[in-house]
Amino acid sequence: MSTTETTRPETALEPTRGARFTGWAGNYLDERTSISGLVKELGRKIFPDHWSFMLGEVALYSFIVILLSGTFLTFFFQASMATQVYDGSWVPLKGIEMSAAMKSTLDISFDIRGGLLMRQVHHWAALLFIASIGLHMLRIYFTGAFRKPREINWLIGFTLFILAMLEGFTGYSLPDDLLSGNGLRIIDGMVKGIPIVGTWTSYLIFGGEFPGTDIVGRLYTVHILLGPAILVAALGVHLLLLVINKHTQFAGPGHTNDNVVGVPIMPVFAAKAGGFFFIIFGVIVLIASFFTINPIWVYGPYDPSPVSAGTQPDWYIGFADGALRLVPPGWELELGGYTLSLNILLVLIVVGVFLVVVALYPFIEGWITGDQREHHIADRPRNAPVRTAIGAAGVTFYAMLWAAASSDLIATHFRLTIEGVIHGCQVLLIVGPIIAYFVTKRVCVGLQKKDREIAMHGYESGRIVRLPGGEYIEVHEQLDDYERWKLVSFEDYKPLMIRPDKKGRITVNQRLRAAASSWFFEDRIAPVSRGEIESSHDGGH
Amino acid sequence: MAKDHDGAEGSIVGTTVEKYGDNPPTAGIAVVVADQIPNPGFPPFRPRVTDLYPEKARQQERRVSALFVISIIGSVFAIAAYIAFPIVPGDIGSVRINNLLLGVGITLGLLGIGFGAVHWSKTLMDGHDLVEQRHGTRGTAATREKAVEVFTLGNKESGFGRRTLIRRTLIGALVVSPLPAVVLFRDLAPITDPVELLRHTLWDKGVRLTRDPSGTPIKASEVTIGSAFHVIPEGLNDHEDKLEQKAKAAVLLMRLKPEDLHVSADRADWNYDGIVAYSKICTHVGCPVALYEQQTHHLLCPCHQSQFDITQEAKVIFGPAKRPLPQLPITIDADGYLIARSDFTEPVGPSFWERKL
Ligand code: HEM
């Protein structure tokens, strides 16, 4: 972990008071903690610069904002469902019975200075947190940064994503307002739909019949203790592995699989990242000062009877809600006197399988390529057309589930029938990913061909010249070596050739791998070689 | 660009020779290109204006400190706003002002630091890229040998591998020991059987239908054709477990023209002169089904758009729900108030495994 040449000649100066103090403090600490070793190891660690590498940082910083604002909220929030009569500042609800949770959330909003701000900071930060984790995951996926040695960190990141949604949902349920109770009602109904254990599981979760008087207290423990503890631990391992594996970097002149090029932690990255934390924090506070989120005072306390149309869960739960809507009618069976709720099971299975495939993708691709080497150069998405196409299909699938969660809004907004929108979503859920797959793959291969063209013959400069013979040609601007390198330095795989093993047999595993690898790498575009460049130059342009 | 060009000649896929020795990991089906285009190495460093002109650097320095000063002003402003714009009880405008000014102050306090630090790093800190070598993730051969040795010694000195009796009983004990923790969670819920509870609601023979939430009884004559009432059983509001009971007993009352209703034989006396009562709890996952379309007599669940046709005994005509909404048999008492003939004849709400038993 050595960095090279990091000091510059210093002009010798009298140590100032400040410098003497720093020296003393450093010595004091090191003699007691051996901290100098850590500083030496990490202080000049190199971080490559790319905007997409900041997505993970956004997630990290918004999480810190969540921790800070959430801790403030715990001082005022009462996680109890004991019934109280509201007598606070929000007149429309005066005299109404509600749980202590709802009442204290209203008090945070209307009777504690800065309380509303902190609630809104907490909620906006939560939305940003989950959104940035999602985008961060997409960037890892589409650049192949999950490949060896980072498969385990992909799994940890995936866990973080699930935990984030869990935290979001439990937090959303805490204020015990109409929408949060309705969300829990849906969870209750889904849990009850699980065969054999469902009824009892729901009974245990709610401490009796829905809604009971326990659930907010229980979710509170999950929301502020269990969830954050596991999240922080997983995040710690995630970052530790990041330090051990180091960052990936994009291909570029001088960048190799054996080095990391970028800015050192001390001082440039520390200043940039530290500053970026304050910017994220500031932007969240700015949004929270201007835009209301989750106005529970409009919804009122939870009551199992009233509803309002067009209410939505927080966006990250939308895909599950959409999945529930898209189940075709009549999917429920009776088996020997027992009820099998396929309309719920199907959702659990489809969403479950989708998530498992996401979690395991690095291992699947690793098995197909059989490539055991370490990969530190991030792929450009076009250079892995099938992976990119699968990703696009996955995104489309998720997006369709998500869109379905707004089927009623889509219907009213575009003056369509609910039935039409649902049927449309059902069709697009299946057809959409297939189309996305083929279109994306074509686009990738097209871009690769264009890259090849440019690497060999240069850009069309738009400049027309007249040759002495009277003929007009467009001048092609050749790339310099640095620019060309970005276009030609990528990895190339070819489908697996089936060969009998030592005993002369062809294993099923090999057949499967061969089939999968030809699906992946059949339409490959090889990177330009040195010979090709030379001959294209000789061809004279 | 970079100050140090070591290793810039390496290929896109590294060698990690140091760690693997003569046994490099397999490249699988990767194509090893023989005449790959060589890595051109780092392009030359392009200095910034602040690197070239000291006065530009000083200008940026002032800019950075100005941002930090703005931050201080913002934070102080936030404190001042907290004190100067308190929340006036009952005045929602004051909440808004407090939220806004406090927020803007804190925002400035944070953004000033943020933009200042980033600007500093971009314009004034050393702009060279640095290079750090990777060394392969796995330990060196020597380290790995040592690690294996540690395990071998541990095994030898403890006899973990040899003493199978100890090993197996230990594993057994470790597997069994967490089980009490599982059992401990049994009392998350009461002893009573949930299935029994799900089967019954507060409705019973003679219980009056009352308005939700006021609890006033409803006369059949008040229910005009085309109208719909949100209904709870009489006395619900006095119940200790009001919400749990309401979550099962909420009912929607509608009056249709008797000839519009297709009544099955065994339900002939369940409606009263075209007045019908249906459970409001969706048979999908339990949202309240409360959007009533008067013209079509359809009930729409806002959660996942299941639709129920009231003229056909709340049959599902669209959406993911399977079962019709359970019907509450009703009639009137001597004073003309609507009452239930009995409880629901089947469990209300979402399906569950033991529903039919
Ligand atoms: C990734 C982690 C977290 C997420 C995504 C998250 C999300 C949420 C959301 C969406 C709400 C509803 C806020 C509202 O009323 O609009 C909430 C409420 C709450 N959260 Fe969190 N939270 C997280 C972590 C924490 C932590 C670590 C704490 C405490 C240390 C905390 C404390 C609270 C409290 C006390 C409430 C209820 C107060 C209220 O609703 O205003 N949260 N959370």
Ligand code: FES
């Ligand atoms: S709860 Fe009514 S449709 Fe899902």
